[in-house]
Amino acid sequence: MKKRLSFLVLSAAVILTPLAHAQTAPTAQPSGDAPTWAPAESPEVVATVRNDRTSIIVTSFATPQSQDTAAGSTSALGTQIAQVIAADLERAGLYAPVGPGGLRPVGMAEVTAPQFDSWRNRNAENLVQGFVRTDAAGNLTVGCYLYDIELGTELARNGFVVQARDWRRAAHRCADAVYSRLSGEAPFFDSRIAYIAETGPKNARVKRLAIMDSDGANHRFITNGQAIAITPRYSPDYRQIAYSSWAGSRSRVYVYDIASGSQRVVYESNNPTFAPRWSPDGRFLLFSMGQTGNTDIYRIPVAGGTPRRLTDAPGIDVGGSFSPDGTKIVFESDRSGSQQLYIMNADGSDQRRITFGGGRYATPEWSPRGDLIAFTRIQGNFRIGVMSPSGGGERLLTNSWQDEAPTWAPNGRIIQFFRTSQGRNGRSQIFQVDVTGVNLRRVPTPVDASDPAWGPVLP
Amino acid sequence: MQSFRAAIDGEIRPHWERNVPSGVDVERLRVTLEITFNRDGSVASVRQVGELAGKTESNQPQQALFVERAIRSVRQAAPYRLPAEHFDQWRVMRQTFSARRG
Numbered sequence: 046m047k048k049r050l051s052f053l054v055l056s057a058a059v060i061l062t063p064l065a066h067a068q069t070a071p072t073a074q075p076s077g078d079a080p081t082w083a084p085a086e087s088p089e090v091v092a093t094v095r096n097d098r099t100s101i102i103v104t105s106f107a108t109p110q111s112q113d114t115a116a117g118s119t120s121a122l123g124t125q126i127a128q129v130i131a132a133d134l135e136r137a138g139l140y141a142p143v144g145p146g147g148l149r150p151v152g153m154a155e156v157t158a159p160q161f162d163s164w165r166n167r168n169a170e171n172l173v174q175g176f177v178r179t180d181a182a183g184n185l186t187v188g189c190y191l192y193d194i195e196l197g198t199e200l201a202r203n204g205f206v207v208q209a210r211d212w213r214r215a216a217h218r219c220a221d222a223v224y225s226r227l228s229g230e231a232p233f234f235d236s237r238i239a240y241i242a243e244t245g246p247k248n249a250r251v252k253r254l255a256i257m258d259s260d261g262a263n264h265r266f267i268t269n270g271q272a273i274a275i276t277p278r279y280s281p282d283y284r285q286i287a288y289s290s291w292a293g294s295r296s297r298v299y300v301y302d303i304a305s306g307s308q309r310v311v312y313e314s315n316n317p318t319f320a321p322r323w324s325p326d327g328r329f330l331l332f333s334m335g336q337t338g339n340t341d342i343y344r345i346p347v348a349g350g351t352p353r354r355l356t357d358a359p360g361i362d363v364g365g366s367f368s369p370d371g372t373k374i375v376f377e378s379d380r381s382g383s384q385q386l387y388i389m390n391a392d393g394s395d396q397r398r399i400t401f402g403g404g405r406y407a408t409p410e411w412s413p414r415g416d417l418i419a420f421t422r423i424q425g426n427f428r429i430g431v432m433s434p435s436g437g438g439e440r441l442l443t444n445s446w447q448d449e450a451p452t453w454a455p456n457g458r459i460i461q462f463f464r465t466s467q468g469r470n471g472r473s474q475i476f477q478v479d480v481t482g483v484n485l486r487r488v489p490t491p492v493d494a495s496d497p498a499w500g501p502v503l504p
Numbered sequence: 505m506q507s508f509r510a511a512i513d514g515e516i517r518p519h520w521e522r523n524v525p526s527g528v529d530v531e532r533l534r535v536t537l538e539i540t541f542n543r544d545g546s547v548a549s550v551r552q553v554g555e556l557a558g559k560t561e562s563n564q565p566q567q568a569l570f571v572e573r574a575i576r577s578v579r580q581a582a583p584y585r586l587p588a589e590h591f592d593q594w595r596v597m598r599q600t601f602s603a604r605r606g
Contacts, residue, residue: 099522139526170522193576195580228565228566228569230527231565414561416561416562416564481526481528
């Protein structure tokens with residue numbers, strides 16, 4: 046069940062060196078012959094390794110006895126939870142899940158005492174098993190176990206208690222536990238994505254704010270489309286979404302409160318305002334505003350007030366994104382004559398350019414891990430790339446007609462962006478790619494989509 | 505000794521190829537393990553020798569995993585088919601594990 050990725054190949058080297066005290070002296074050789082061994086210079090043996098996906102068996106979760114819940118019976122949920130876990134792992138790009146369909150049922154006793162021998166003929170590395178049960182209050186308890194089939198060892202176990210209606214979150218949390226243990230990365234499945242849903246003809250496009258779970262489930266539209274909504278971003282605590290909106294000649298930066306469904310204006314102007322971004326502490330928003338051909342980046346308290354201008358160079362300065370520690374901001378500016386990326390301190394001081402490659406650079410987005418900055422590279426076509434905050438180590442991850450506006454998964458491993466296809470009927474759709482450049486795939490949305498914004502892992 | 509090395513390499517390599525973690529800068533990492541064998545070719549113990557080399561901010565998530573997977577490769581490859589009569593020559597061996605992006 047291994048899928049082979051075609052465009053990245055890893056080579057692994059195994060270098061053997063005999064330990065000094067285990068060595069014996071080399072036998073004297075006739076002149077011209079190679080010695081039988083050379084301890085210090087043992088040759089590096091390089092083997093080509095394909096970036097195969099790790100095969101993982103995911104069985105339907107067991108239940109002590111099937112009971113009805115607000116989300117269906119626990120036996121049905123046991124299968125549905127395993128299906129969500131398998132789909133999450135598949136989408137992450139590193140794994141080839143097997144099951145739960147087509148696998149034999151696993152009883153409660155076997156969940157914690159897996160029958161490794163019965164799975165070994167499937168050539169899988171790992172086994173995910175678990176259980177689901179309900180209590181009198183209607184809560185679900187989901188137990189999640191990860192095993193190493195070949196070594197016959199337990200790698201992780203976790204338990205999650207959720208309300209029955211949140212069963213998908215328990216499945217995402219289990220998938221996150223499996224993914225983190227096997228990849229080393231921080232979790233990301235239990236998170237949400239905000240984006241702009243686009244409908245209607247190009248000359249009268251309706252742009253609505255929408256949100257969905259990281260796997261596309263629980264989709265809903267937030268705004269009704271009477272005003273154009275763009276560039277959404279989740280607050281660090283997930284309670285709010287900041288976005289820009291245009292209605293007539295008025296331009297506004299809104300903060301939408303998810304729990305109450307209400308929104309308020311943080312700033313409004315007859316000048317275009319766009320690209321609001323949260324500070325990591327959730328207290329401030331950056332946004333860009335254009336005035337008579339000069340666009341600058343401003344910082345404003347989330348509660349509103351007087352914006353403070355952070356850039357004042359002639360030309361267009363836009364799209365600030367904070368470093369995760371909040372001390373620096375990366376932004377784009379055309380002050381040199383073409384769009385390039387710059388970094389400044391959070392107070393606007395010490396502005397310096399970090400990109401010097403050919404073409405233009407736009408929409409920088411600092412990784413939540415802090416180690417990389419994602420951007421749109423414009424040179425002929427629009428491509429998504431990453432580089433270090435110093436501007437080095439640039440790698441382009443996509444190559445299509447128009448890919449733009451990267452947003453990071455909360456663990457900094459996957460980047461989403463939107464791709465526009467060429468032509469009058471060209472569509473805009475959300476795609477994602479692993480930061481190593483593999484596993485490019487479309488993220489399904491009910492209508493055309495742009496400006497994805499991946500939120501943090503749910504609290 | 506050359507033949508012991510080749511034999512051990514041949515047994516570990518397919519496991520290491522499957523086990524090497526993926527991620528940015530993983531190709532910079534390098535770890536040396538010391539393996540103590542039993543006479544029957546099973547593994548008595550595996551320990552890391554020295555520091556994991558090539559650490560960067562980007563491969564931080566894979567650093568511990570890299571060592572764990574190298575050890576897993578050694579254990580998966582057991583028992584090793586090695587000549588018992590030369591046990592004293594292969595009882596303790598060191599191996600360095602690295603990955604390279606092709």
